[in-house]
Amino acid sequence: MIQPTGMAVLAELDLLKQVLRAGSRVDHLFGKAGNRVVLDVHYSALSRRRAPFGIGIHRASLFSVLHDAVVRESIPIHTAHLIAGSDRAGEQRQLRFADGKVSRPFDLIVDTLGTRTPLAPQTGRELAYGALWATLDWPQGAGFDVHTLEQRYFRSSVMVGVLPTGTPPGAETPKAAFFWSLRADRLKAWQDAGIEPWKHEVATLWPDCASLLSQITDASQLTFASYAHRTLRKPMEHALIHIGDAWHSASPQLGQGANMALLDAWALAKGLTEAKGVTDGLALAIKLRRRHVLTYQWLTALFTPVYQSDSRLLPLIRDQIVGPLSKLWPATAIQAAMVSGLIANPLEPLGLDKDLQTRLTLAEAT
Ligand SMILES: Cc1cc2nc3c(=O)[nH]c(=O)nc-3n(C[C@H](O)[C@H](O)[C@H](O)COP(=O)(O)OP(=O)(O)OC[C@H]3O[C@@H](n4cnc5c(N)ncnc54)[C@H](O)[C@@H]3O)c2cc1C
Numbered sequence: 001m002i003q004p005t006g007m008a009v010l011a012e013l014d015l016l017k018q019v020l021r022a023g024s025r026v027d028h029l030f031g032k033a034g035n036r037v038v039l040d041v042h043y044s045a046l047s048r049r050r051a052p053f054g055i056g057i058h059r060a061s062l063f064s065v066l067h068d069a070v071v072r073e074s075i076p077i078h079t080a081h082l083i084a085g086s087d088r089a090g091e092q093r094q095l096r097f098a099d100g101k102v103s104r105p106f107d108l109i110v111d112t113l114g115t116r117t118p119l120a121p122q123t124g125r126e127l128a129y130g131a132l133w134a135t136l137d138w139p140q141g142a143g144f145d146v147h148t149l150e151q152r153y154f155r156s157s158v159m160v161g162v163l164p165t166g167t168p169p170g171a172e173t174p175k176a177a178f179f180w181s182l183r184a185d186r187l188k189a190w191q192d193a194g195i196e197p198w199k200h201e202v203a204t205l206w207p208d209c210a211s212l213l214s215q216i217t218d219a220s221q222l223t224f225a226s227y228a229h230r231t232l233r234k235p236m237e238h239a240l241i242h243i244g245d246a247w248h249s250a251s252p253q254l255g256q257g258a259n260m261a262l263l264d265a266w267a268l269a270k271g272l273t274e275a276k277g278v279t280d281g282l283a284l285a286i287k288l289r290r291r292h293v294l295t296y297q298w299l300t301a302l303f304t305p306v307y308q309s310d311s312r313l314l315p316l317i318r319d320q321i322v323g324p325l326s327k328l329w330p331a332t333a334i335q336a337a338m339v340s341g342l343i344a345n346p347l348e349p350l351g352l353d354k355d356l357q358t359r360l361t362l363a364e365a366t
Pocket residue numbers: 001002081082083084112113114115116117118131133225226243244245246252254255256257258259260261
């Protein structure tokens with residue numbers, strides 16, 4: 001999901017219109033455990049100026065919009081280089097590749113290699129739970145709302161979800177992301193059991209999923225994503241900065257990682273523009289982002305076990321106490337701010353706290 005934070009960056013880059021077109025507007029996050037509603041977040045609980053909605057989008061659609069923008073700017077791209085590390089070269093830095101070759105030296109290397117980057121020290125921990133993901137045709141007429149991310153839970157050990165993701169490149173019809181929470185150490189057993197018993201389990205938990213399940217005929221249609229929680233204490237070295245997941249990664253429970261990566265990139269550009277040299281620019285970029293990054297790393301660590309863990313107590317509290325309370329103001333607004341990525345005021349220091357609603361209207365009109 002792209003949240004209002006990521007949308008603010010995309011609007012500055014004049015790419016929001018394309019992302020909106022490729023994705024699906026999401027107004028509502030909704031989840032049930034049995035008959036109890038335990039997740040019910042409406043973006044409208046915040047002022048429309050701050051967070052009108054989120055966007056469900058396929059990873060390939062977002063990549064394609066960003067890639068096209070890079071190509072339009074004639075920025076050279078060198079593919080097929082597996083990076084193994086980096087070394088200081090005087091005042092500059094060069095990349096080391098897996099085939100033993102090295103790059104020419106650069107004034108600055110921006111590490112966007114994700115959570116398992118070879119350019120930063122290993123840190124953090126792999127999370128016990130990951131999820132199986134599939135991209136399926138949107139289940140038209142099956143009772144799903146095309147503007148809602150919907151989930152079903154049993155305790156915290158079982159979670160299934162459906163997210164509208166719009167129409168990705170090469171597709172002709174809208175798609176859904178379909179996901180099933182799974183403990184990483186149970187993946188082999190899941191594969192060995194074949195998909196029929198699993199399909200039966202999903203259909204029992206959430207009968208509306210029948211039209212999605214009928215599209216799954218082979219386990220290879222589902223990709224297992226493992227999650228890691230890690231935060232670099234010092235995301236810069238000489239002529240090197242780590243941004244996005246290379247700096248901080250977490251479970252996607254709050255749907256923030258891609259948005260945080262966009263904010264980091266924006267902060268880096270701002271830092272380099274406003275500071276005198278590269279080192280000062282990197283320090284400024286990190287200063288502009290650190291509070292928001294640490295807040296969401298903490299929030300994600302706090303909330304992930306509520307939805308993905310073996311705990312019996314956390315889901316009980318979620319279902320019996322937090323779920324009902326969360327329907328009351330101000331919890332409604334706090335939850336909307338949290339999923340929007342707006343806790344800890346990330347946009348103002350970056351000069352991005354402008355009227356998003358006006359921008360959206362303009363983007364839609366042009
Ligand atoms: C299942 C799942 C669902 C998610 N849902 C959401 C969501 O709804 N909203 C949200 O905001 N975030 C979500 N996230 C998190 C989001 O995907 C990440 O935070 C985001 O992709 C980070 O972007 P990045 O550019 O920093 O790193 P990445 O997207 O991980 O990109 C790193 C790139 O570097 C390449 N690379 C890695 N190592 C090397 C190497 N040695 N040499 C050369 N290339 C290399 C990789 O191939 C990849 O292309 C989700 C993550 C997962 C796994």
